[in-house]
Each structure stands twice: as structure tokens, then as C-alpha cells.
Amino acid sequence: MTIAQQGEASLSRNSVATTCPYCGVGCGVIVEQAEDGTRSVRGDPKHPANFGRLCSKGSALMETVDLDGRLLHPMINGQQVGWNEALDHVAQGFSRAIAEHGPDSVAFYVSGQFLTEDYYVANKLMKGFIGSANIDTNSRLCMASSVAGHRRAFGTDTVPGLYEDLECADLVVLTGSNLAWCHPVLYQRLAAAKAARPEMRVVLIDPRRTMTADIADLHLPIRPDGDTALFAGLLAWLAAAGQVNESYVTRHTSGFAEALAAASALDRDMLDQMTGLEAAEREAFYTLFTTTGKTVTVYSQGVNQSSCGTDKVSAIINCHLATGRIGRPGMGPFSVTGQPNAMGGREVGGLANMLAAHMEIENPEHRALVGLFWNAPRMPEKAGLKAVDLFHAVADGRIKALWIMATNPVDSMPDADAVQKAIAACPFVVVSDVLASTDTMRHAHVALPALAWGEKDGTVTNSERRISRQRAFLPAPAEARADWRILCDVAARMGFAEAFSYSNAAEIFAEHAALSALGNEGRRDFDIGALATIGNADFEALKPVLWPALKENSSFRTVGQDGRFFADGRFFTEDRKARFIAVTPSLPVQTDAAWPLVLNTGRIRDQWHTMTRTGKSPRLSQHLAEPFVEIHPDDAAPLGIAAADLVSVRTALGRIVVRALLSPRQRKGMLFVPMHWTDQFASCARVDALVPDLIDPVSGQPASKNVAARIEPYAPACYGFAVLQQPPDWEQIGHAPDYWAISRCTGGWRLECAFTEAPADMAGFAASLIGRAHEDGENLSYVDARTGQARYAAFNGARLTGALYVDQQPVGVARGWAAEQLEADFTDPLRRFIVIAGRPGKGSVDRGAIVCSCFGVGATQIKTAIAGGCHTVDSVGQALQAGTNCGSCRAEIRILIERHAAGTPATVAA
Numbered sequence: 076m077t078i079a080q081q082g083e084a085s086l087s088r089n090s091v092a093t094t095c096p097y098c099g100v101g102c103g104v105i106v107e108q109a110e111d112g113t114r115s116v117r118g119d120p121k122h123p124a125n126f127g128r129l130c131s132k133g134s135a136l137m138e139t140v141d142l143d144g145r146l147l148h149p150m151i152n153g154q155q156v157g158w159n160e161a162l163d164h165v166a167q168g169f170s171r172a173i174a175e176h177g178p179d180s181v182a183f184y185v186s187g188q189f190l191t192e193d194y195y196v197a198n199k200l201m202k203g204f205i206g207s208a209n210i211d212t213n214s215r216l217c218m219a220s221s222v223a224g225h226r227r228a229f230g231t232d233t234v235p236g237l238y239e240d241l242e243c244a245d246l247v248v249l250t251g252s253n254l255a256w257c258h259p260v261l262y263q264r265l266a267a268a269k270a271a272r273p274e275m276r277v278v279l280i281d282p283r284r285t286m287t288a289d290i291a292d293l294h295l296p297i298r299p300d301g302d303t304a305l306f307a308g309l310l311a312w313l314a315a316a317g318q319v320n321e322s323y324v325t326r327h328t329s330g331f332a333e334a335l336a337a338a339s340a341l342d343r344d345m346l347d348q349m350t351g352l353e354a355a356e357r358e359a360f361y362t363l364f365t366t367t368g369k370t371v372t373v374y375s376q377g378v379n380q381s382s383c384g385t386d387k388v389s390a391i392i393n394c395h396l397a398t399g400r401i402g403r404p405g406m407g408p409f410s411v412t413g414q415p416n417a418m419g420g421r422e423v424g425g426l427a428n429m430l431a432a433h434m435e436i437e438n439p440e441h442r443a444l445v446g447l448f449w450n451a452p453r454m455p456e457k458a459g460l461k462a463v464d465l466f467h468a469v470a471d472g473r474i475k476a477l478w479i480m481a482t483n484p485v486d487s488m489p490d491a492d493a494v495q496k497a498i499a500a501c502p503f504v505v506v507s508d509v510l511a512s513t514d515t516m517r518h519a520h521v522a523l524p525a526l527a528w529g530e531k532d533g534t535v536t537n538s539e540r541r542i543s544r545q546r547a548f549l550p551a552p553a554e555a556r557a558d559w560r561i562l563c564d565v566a567a568r569m570g571f572a573e574a575f576s577y578s579n580a581a582e583i584f585a586e587h588a589a590l591s592a593l594g595n596e597g598r599r600d601f602d603i604g605a606l607a608t609i610g611n612a613d614f615e616a617l618k619p620v621l622w623p624a625l626k627e628n629s630s631f632r633t634v635g636q637d638g639r640f641f642a643d644g645r646f647f648t649e650d651r652k653a654r655f656i657a658v659t660p661s662l663p664v665q666t667d668a669a670w671p672l673v674l675n676t677g678r679i680r681d682q683w684h685t686m687t688r689t690g691k692s693p694r695l696s697q698h699l700a701e702p703f704v705e706i707h708p709d710d711a712a713p714l715g716i717a718a719a720d721l722v723s724v725r726t727a728l729g730r731i732v733v734r735a736l737l738s739p740r741q742r743k744g745m746l747f748v749p750m751h752w753t754d755q756f757a758s759c760a761r762v763d764a765l766v767p768d769l770i771d772p773v774s775g776q777p778a779s780k781n782v783a784a785r786i787e788p789y790a791p792a793c794y795g796f797a798v799l800q801q802p803p804d805w806e807q808i809g810h811a812p813d814y815w816a817i818s819r820c821t822g823g824w825r826l827e828c829a830f831t832e833a834p835a836d837m838a839g840f841a842a843s844l845i846g847r848a849h850e851d852g853e854n855l856s857y858v859d860a861r862t863g864q865a866r867y868a869a870f871n872g873a874r875l876t877g878a879l880y881v882d883q884q885p886v887g888v889a890r891g892w893a894a895e896q897l898e899a900d901f902t903d904p905l906r907r908f909i910v911i912a913g914r915p916g917k918g919s920v921d922r923g924a925i926v927c928s929c930f931g932v933g934a935t936q937i938k939t940a941i942a943g944g945c946h947t948v949d950s951v952g953q954a955l956q957a958g959t960n961c962g963s964c965r966a967e968i969r970i971l972i973e974r975h976a977a978g979t980p981a982t983v984a985a
Contacts (some may be wrong), residue, residue, distance in 0.1 A: 091548040092119055094535055095133045096528040097683055099412030100124055100260045101537025102133055106548045123619055124537055130259035130961045131681050131928040138692035140529045146511040147553035150522040158554060165521055166568035168503040172475040182209035182465055182474045185425060186481035187414025190533030190545060192583040193558035195423040198431055200562055203451030204571045208436055208459030211427040213482045214417040215462040215776060220379040221410040222421060223774035224388025227656050230647035231433050231600040232421055235640040236407040238539045242268040244405035246367035250280035250302055251377020255287040256680040258411050259963045266290050278360055281377060283747060284740035289966035293359055296742045298351030299673050299781035300381055304660035306390035307338040308346045312361040313397055323399035327644035327652055334393050334655035349660050369405035376413060380780050385773040389656035396653050402641035411538045419536040422601055423587060427459035432591040433601040444594050450574060461775030463768045470497035478505040480558060483685045485514040486753045489777040490728060491764040507561060510687050514754050524555040531557060533580040543619045559583060581614035600647055670783035673745045674726060676762050680963050681928050682751040690756060696818035697925035701827050702733040702760035705747040711737050714788060719885045721789040721814060721829055724748060726765040726782050732789050732814050733760055746784055757816040791829035793863060796886040797844060797879040798894045799824045808843040810834060822897030837881060841867035845877025857911050868910045873902040878910050888913035889921040891933060927957035927964045937968060941975045
């Protein structure tokens with residue numbers, strides 16, 4: 076039976092099964108087209124990653140596929156050109172640099188947004204034909220320490236377990252992972268399992284009491300970078316309690332004595348200092364781990380994004396090896412990736428220190444095997460430049476030609492201002508992307524239009540090693556092309572046409588699969604040789620498949636029948652034994668009087684990376700519409716900082732200006748700022764510009780969770796809030812506010828702004844911002860010179876084109892309601908005055924701050940339902956639908972219910 080006969084790729088003529096392009100969960104989605112041409116998206120109930128579930132971002136995917144802001148034609152120095160001219164120019168620029176300065180003078184910086192086929196071609200071109208390993212990826216910023224930790228312990232970059240382990244475990248430890256917001260569908264699966272088996276225990280290890288704590292039985296508010304000490308202490312505890320699996324350790328591991336000696340050197344005082352936890356808190360966790368056999372430890376960016384991230388991973392793995400809790404249902408360490416294809420990039424050698432098919436650059440046998448398979452003219456003998464070092468090389472002139480693909484390093488790299496300067500000074504910069512205007516694209520000498528999600532065809536691999544198809548359901552717009560096609564066309568012009576003569580993604584995938592099995596014979600974990608002969612029809616119909624996928628005649632079984640690795644105690648080291656790694660924890664970053672706080676960066680629920688996709692969605696911009704810093708009230712009070720004040724966050728590298736969000740869920744002494752806002756969406760909120768480029772010495776992954784910082788009040792002369800049909804063009808307006816942040820809303824845009832000195836002609840500024848009424852329209856205004864309040868609105872016909880509210884304090888306007896007025900009917904002139912009032916009139920509803928993005932339910936509505944007798948999350952859901960789709964907002968609903976019961980103000984902290 077062929078793969079095509081086993082399952083259909085398309086459910087119907089107007090229905091396409093594809094994969095969500097957000098986090099590493101890898102959810103299956105079904106896109107359906109109605110008779111009127113509109114499209115909708117829903118979870119694929121047959122996909123084993125999500126079984127029909129979607130998060131708020133996945134549910135809003137159809138709001139992100141328009142052509143607004145798209146790069147649709149090749150550009151050279153800002154001028155539109157044809158593809159031939161652009162491709163010739165790129166090939167000549169790279170060939171010239173190689174001829175004059177050698178292959179290490181050029182570099183590719185790629186992305187976990189790539190499909191595996193894109194990744195494979197880029198890696199093959201750079202490592203096999205240009206002859207340099209200078210290709211790295213933004214995945215270096217999120218999972219390189221996991222890769223390094225896996226390779227140290229297992230011999231290969233192997234994730235042992237499966238998602239179902241989270242459901243069948245008796246103890247799930249979440250460390251450095253805000254699963255509820257960053258991997259919501261996994262969180263939903265875990266929450267459902269815990270509801271079905273209340274005896275299951277969940278431990279959350281995180282400096283913040285994030286929304287994931289909603290299902291945690293124990294929350295450990297650990298100090299930043301205290302994880303290594305915590306798990307080293309656990310190893311010593313296990314040994315002292317006689318809970319080490321001596322038989323397993325002896326037969327299947329090496330290095331235990333050294334690892335235990337290093338762990339045992341930590342006394343109680345050292346653990347107190349390094350973890351920031353009370354002994355009783357640690358021991359409660361240690362006791363749970365010791366007494367619960369079926370234990371899974373899930374970790375993510377809070378572990379990886381650290382100067383000691385690899386040691387954190389090793390400390391976690393040590394505890395699982397010591398107890399033999401690996402490779403069996405409900406047991407094992409589990410790294411969850413941040414991007415949709417971070418795993419696929421690892422498979423094809425997308426990192427500068429890896430070769431394709433999980434082979435090693437430094438291994439002569441591996442180099443020869445790959446080189447022969449590719450018929451490559453040259454292969455690098457050493458690892459290339461990892462992301463931080465790569466941009467250092469751009470800055471100091473070693474890199475003469477740089478090609479950035481599907482990523483935005485001017486915003487996402489640490490020390491982002493220095494990265495921006497480096498790119499701006501590079502002699503030849505090529506950027507392949509979807510949008511015409513990003514903070515990185517503006518420095519491109521050559522801009523190449525790439526396909527977006529919905530237009531791309533290929534595969535991705537999720538965090539549990541499951542390969543899924545991403546299928547196109549939209550035509551390629553204008554001149555946009557697949558990334559792999561662009562790379563092949565450049566390769567051909569550089570003289571490598573024969574090796575890059577692919578006609579479709581299926582051919583690339585088949586070659587990738589064939590290489591994975593070549594000379595493998597069970598020596599390497601990654602093997603999908605069963606798919607090496609796949610044809611176009613079978614590729615089109617390919618159902619999700621877990622790797623390894625071995626040829627039927629293969630006698631080398633490297634994985635159990637249930638899909639888990641290491642159940643037989645055999646690893647991929649030379650002696651087939653896992654390695655314990657002795658780790659020595661270091662003290663966390665030391666604060667002082669100048670920098671008394673610790674800055675942590677990360678994601679929020681409804682936004683994604685640098686908002687090139689989610690920033691298009693009005694629905695996703697409603698939950699948290701403005702850049703903010705989360706701070707404990709006790710840290711804010713001495714500085715005179717109140718809720719919703721604007722503040723400056725500073726580190727030794729610079730400052731940003733964001734809104735203050737006071738939250739007792741934050742650990743005292745710490746700040747949290749999301750990483751999403753860019754110069755496209757805010758005046759001064761690129762938080763990675765504040766993060767130094769300190770890296771883990773083993774993995775090369777930069778640290779972005781532990782930066783010495785301070786916070787200061789930012790006291791503008793006046794504040795403003797506006798709703799607009801069109802985003803502001805500050806150059807045309809002629810006077811930008813000192814602070815501003817914009818976000819999408821239904822019908823237009825929302826704007827928050829502030830001035831350090833109020834414009835002398837505020838009415839003139841308002842007219843430039845919101846527009847002047849046409850003949851059939853009207854301008855309204857209200858000004859109170861005594862209080863400094865002013866309000867302006869412009870109407871054209873029956874539509875509001877814009878409204879601006881100004882005050883000396885943070886503006887008190889019903890923001891969500893005001894934004895909705897952009898789509899209201901104002902044929903009756905008397906109704907227009909409610910816009911000036913800034914509050915709904917009789918018969919209108921103010922939903923309040925949006926809590927449930929899926930159904931647009933606000934905090935005010937939820938509070939009303941609570942007051943009306945809805946005292947459980949489920950009863951609120953029955954009344955309002957809130958929390959009944961993706962479930963990501965259920966924790967926030969619970970907080971509102973608890974605060975109502977306690978009689979405290981029912982505000983929601985992130």
C-alpha cells in the first residue's frame with residue numbers, strides 16, 4: 076500500500092491539510108474555502124500533535140495572509156528589477172567575495188521559519204559547494220543549548236520522548252517554560268490529562284508565577300540561572316536517598332561518580348544562594364521527584380537562553396539517567412522548541428557546527444560521506460561562525476557578503492543595535508523575506524520576495540520528531556518565490572547547476588531522506604530512509620510521520636516500537652553508553668546599586684517573534700496591545716511608578732520606553748519585557764538592544780534571561796490615545812511623539828503616544844494625525860485648558876476616520892470600545908459626540924481589556940458574568956464562550972474570579 080493510498084492530503088477540493096507556522100508543537104490545521112472565496116482555519120482532529128486543538132495564534136491565521144506590506148518584486152538598492160538581474164547580482168556578489176577573500180568571507184543567516192527543504196538546500200550550497208560552514212540560524216537563539224546537552228549526554232541531538240509522555244506521566248516538571256503561553260496546545264493536553272487524573276502533579280520552576288502556574292501544584296520562583304544548582308542538588312539528594320538506579324547506571328552510563336562529586340560539593344547555603352529558594356521549597360520538589368517514577372522534565376527557553384544553558388540541560392539529563400527514567404512512557408527529559416521547524420533545521424545541519432543528517436563537521440568519515448553523496452567540490456573541516464560570532468565577523472569586516480533569510484536579526488539578536496550597525500556597514504547584504512519593510516530589510520542591497528505561509532510547500536518537524544507536510548493553499552503572489560528555488564537559482568549562476576536542479580520540494584525531501592540512511596546502519600539517530608524513494612504523489616499525500624522511519628529491510632533498530640529512544644539503554648556514543656556530565660554551578664548575575672534589578676525577556680500569549688505575521692491580526696493585538704515591563708509592586712513603589720505609567724528600562728547598553736505592568740506574580744528584583752516590539756510598531760521598545768551578547772561557551776547560544784538593569788519613571792508632559800483608519804506616517808505628519816506604539820484593531824489602528832513637551836499647536840497635530848473632514852464630514856473637538864484634556868474626532872460621511880484623546884495623565888478612555896467606533900455608523904450626527912466622550916453611551920457595551928482573543932471577550936464582560944453568578948471558569952465559558960476554544964485565557968479568567976471572591980480589584984496581571 077502506498078502512502079497516497081493510506082491517507083488523503085486534501086480533505087476535499089476546497090479543504091487543505093497543512094501545518095501551523097508558529098511554535099514547535101507543530102499543530103495540524105485544516106484550511107477551508109467557502110463558495111464565496113473566504114477561507115477559515117480549524118485544528119486537524121487527525122493530527123497527532125494537536126488532535127484538533129489550536130491556540131489563539133493558530134485560530135487567527137487567516138487574519139495574517141493578506142498582501143498588505145508584502146515584498147512582491149526583487150529590488151536592488153531600492154529599485155524594482157527582474158529576477159534574472161537580481162539573481163545575477165547576488166551570484167556575482169558572493170562569487171566576487173569568495174574569489175577575493177576566500178569562502179569564509181561569506182555567510183548565510185537562516186531561520187526556523189524555513190521549511191526543511193529550504194534549510195537543506197541552503198546548507199548544501201554553503202557547506203558543500205561554497206566550502207564554508209558559515210551558515211547559522213536564529214534557532215541558535217532558542218535551542219542550541221539543548222542540542223549541545225543532548226550531544227554531550229547521548230552522542231547525538233536526540234529528543235527521547237513523545238508528547239503523550241506529558242499525559243501519561245505522574246509528575247511533570249516544567250522548568251524555564253511558560254507552556255500556557257508559549258506552547259499552548261501542549262499546555263491544553265497537559266491540563267486535560269491532569270483534569271482526568273487529579274493525582275498527577277505539576278511543578279513549575281520559573282522566576283515569575285506565569286499563567287502556567289494555574290495547573291501547578293508547586294511553583295518554585297527560582298533565581299535566574301539557578302537551574303543548574305537546583306538539579307545538581309537533586310542529583311545529590313537522589314544519591315543520599317538511595318534512589319539511584321545502580322544497575323542502570325552501571326550497565327548503560329559513564330561518568331556518574333564525577334557528576335555526583337561535583338553535585339555533592341554544593342552545601343545547603345550554596346543552594347540557598349544560587350537558587351534563591353527556601354530549603355523547604357527545594358526539598359518538596361526533591362521529594363516529589365524521588366518518589367514519582369513516571370516523571371517528565373519539560374524545558375524551554377528559560378533553560379536554553381543562558382550563559383550556562385548547556386550545563387542546565389546536562390544537570391536535568393543527569394537526574395533522569397541516575398534514575399533510569401528515560402525512553403519509557405511518561406519518563407524523560409523533553410526539550411520543546413520555539414519555532415515551527417527548529418527541529419527540521421537540526422536534521423539538515425542548519426547550525427554552523429553540524430552537518431546534514433545529524434553528522435559532525437569535525438568527523439572526517441562524516442565529511443567524506445556527505446561530500447561524496449553531494450559530489451561536493453569542497454567541504455569545510457571546521458565549524459563555522461555561530462550567530463553572535465557571525466555578526467561580530469560582519470562588524471569587523473571578515474564577512475564581505477551576507478545573506479539573511481526569513482528572519483529579522485536587527486530585532487532578535489542580542490546587542491541588537493550593534494548588529495544593526497554591522498549589517499548597515501557590510502559591503503553586500505541580501506535579504507529574502509516576506510515583508511517589504513522590516514528593521515533588517517531596510518539595510519538590504521538586494522531584497523528578494525519569498526513565499527509566505529499559505530503559499531509554501533514542503534515539510535517541518537516538530538518537537539517530538541514528527542515530520543508534517545506544509546501545503547500551499549494560496550497562489551504565489553506577483554513575483555514571490557520559494558526560498559529553495561531562489562537558492563537553487565543563485566547556485567546555478569555560481570556554477571553549481573547540476574547539483575541544484577530540483578524541480579519541486581519532493582525531490583529535495585527524497586534526497587534528504589536518502590542521505591539520512593547513507594552509511595547509517597544504526598550509528599546515528601536520524602534516519603528516514605523509508606522515505607528516500609518518495610515520489611510526487613506520495614509526498615503530496617504524506618501523513619505526519621515520526622522519525623526514525625527505517626527501510627523495511629533495515630536490521631538496525633535504534634528506537635522502540637513505541638517511537639521512544641533509549642528504552643534499551645543503548646545510546647549513540649562510541650561505547651553506546653550515556654554520559655553523565657559533571658557541572659559546577661556559578662552564581663547568578665550580581666546586581667549592584669547602579670543596576671539593582673534583573674531583566675528577563677520572552678514571549679507573550681498572542682504575539683510571535685517580531686510580529687511580521689501576528690502584527691497583522693486585529694484579534695491578536697487586543698490582548699496586550701502595547702510594549703510593557705512587568706514589575707513587582709514592591710519594586711515600583713519606591714520609584715514612584717504606578718500602574719500604566721510610562722517608564723524607562725535601562726541596561727549598560729541603552730534604554731527602552733514601555734508601559735509599566737505591576738504584578739505580584741513577578742519575582743521581586745526582576746523585570747520582564749516581551750521581545751516582540753520593533754521599530755515598525757513602537758518608538759523605542761527593541762528590548763534585545765539592551766541584552767549583551769554573552770554566550771554559553773559550549774553551545775554559542777546567547778543569554779537573554781539574566782541582565783543587570785534598572786527602571787526609571789518617564790514623565791511626559793502629556794499622553795495621547797488615538798484610533799485611526801490608517802497607520803500614522805510620522806514623516807508626513809512632521810512631528811512624531813517622543814513615545815508611540817501602534818497596533819491593529821478591527822477597522823484600523825490604535826495608537827498610544829506621549830510627549831515630553833506638548834506640541835504648541837495640539838489641534839494642528841490632531842488634524843495631521845486623524846485627518847480633516849471632507850465636505851460631507853465633520854470635525855469635532857473638546858479642549859479644557861485647565862485640566863489639559865483635549866479630544867478630537869474627524870468624520871467623513873458616516874464613518875469615523877480618526878479620534879485623538881489627550882490628557883496630562885494616562886488617558887482614561889474605553890480603548891476597545893473606541894477602536895470599534897471605526898466601523899460604526901455615524902449617519903446620525905448626534906451619535907458622533909459619544910466619540911468625544913470616549914465612553915459608550917446608553918445601549919452600548921464596553922468589553923474592557925480583551926482576555927479571550929478567540930471570541931473577543933473582555934475583562935468587563937467577564938466581571939459582569941461573575942457578578943451575575945458565574946463563579947467557575949466553565950460557567951464563564953458557558954455564558955460568554957471565553958476560554959472554550961484554545962483555553963489559553965483560562966488562567967486569567969480564574970484570576971478574575973478569585974479576585975472577585977476576595978473583594979480585590981479584578982485586574983489581570985500577565
